[in-house]
Amino acid sequence: MRPFNYQRAADAASAAKAAAQHPGARFIAGGTNLLDLMKLQIETPPLLIDINHLGLDRIEKIDGGGLRIGALVRNTDLAADKRVRRDYPVLARALVSGASGQLRNKATTAGNLLQRTRCAYFYDTRMPCNKRKPGSGCAALGGINRGHAIMGTSDACIATHPSDMAVAMRVLDAVVETVRPDGTTRGIPIADFHLLPGDTPHIETALAPGEMITGVLLPPPIAGRQIYRKVRDRASYAFALVSVAAVVGPDGQRFAFGGLAHKPWRVEAAEKLKGAEAIAASVTLGARTTEHNAFKLRLVRRTLGAVLAEMEA
């Protein structure tokens, strides 16, 4: 790790202010992704702002029937919360399908949203990567890219966003709450939170410099069945090749997909269609595949088919 300064923030607004005053500063919560990247010198923040003691670790009921999840609620605690298990099972299922027990005990809600891609070329500092070093090129485009994105990619980057939790939050239409360095707050719909790479794959979220996530709002529970199905190379502790978060009930059907893009992939127009074939075709319209990851098109159709069959069972 490169040397850094370490501060403990007293409250969210002063943390955001400190981050804005120190370019390159990073908030540290669980640290399970950030410290990994710092050891590899992919992240080299001159300042770490520890936000672990800000009291943002509660899950509260909000007016209208939803839940506010504090930014620092650990993945284990979110998945184990009785209200989440009962009313938002797709979220609990997505959480427990990710990482390991040890990591989920430490990883936070905000950190899960902000985790970086696990693209091997992003991790290998000897290889070009536009996300790690803007303008250096993308080694994944002509490399081994079996796990990479097929939707919303660009010539600059084909990395996926690795979160399972975010895929469930997308199907639930969650809203990310933040505080900005001037102390003002805002809510960012999860659909707008993660950015597609375009020409600037190093800019990954809608957050402004210094802006800090304080929580995530879940709308009132949706009636119907909820399923999270994840397909991966190992039965446990592996990132998704394709995953589907699904809610099917009296008010219709909703599907969000992981493993396809640098954000949870959801095509609302496809949700009016019937059958896995038609829905998958609509969801993957405009897909740009490579020699290694073209199988994901088939896998989307089949995984969705399995989800729909389970819904009817």
Added chain:
Amino acid sequence: MMTAERTSARGDDGMTRRNVLAAGAVTAVGLAATPIETSPAAQSLPVTPMLVRLNVNGKDHDLSLDPRTTLLDALREHLHLTGSKKGCDHGQCGACTVIVEGRRINSCLTLAAMHDGDEIVTIEGLGTPQDLHPLQKAFIEHDGYQCGYCTPGQICSAVAMLSEIERGVPSHVSADLMDVAFSDDEVRERMSGNICRCAAYPNIIAAIRDVSGKRTA
């Protein structure tokens, strides 16, 4: 309030000796290497130590640490508790698993400074050769290891994992999110963050099953 900070005097692209060697090797075989500036300043930057109090196995320790010190390095290098092992140092193998404030975590992926005042239990705190923890005893009885390198992490992980099941924390294989019960499948899933290169898994599961049976009986 923020604590005082240092002025950074380093360049933009410092590198470790290991990276120098790695970059050299890459160049030698003609692969594209990202140009890296060398910056001796990064290595000589004075580091302001941090005062951190850790309660380890029931005893307070006041340490003065480089902020970069992971909890694992604080335990091994500063407190000389070498039971917790450094396997991958990236949170993938679980050999460094310790129990912090009652929860199992990867001690390699957290800074000691983030645990000021925390209660930490390592393998040394679970039992001693004269007075083994039930899981330590069960690992011996069931031959739950071969080389033993992953064992302290396996045992710390298993101790906390059993309490997670008792608390009703669901897992990926729990058929009912609202009703969680012990099973071999649950153990396999929940212990997937602890890798055993000798593949003693069947015996590890037997040891955990044995202790779980005694706890619930």
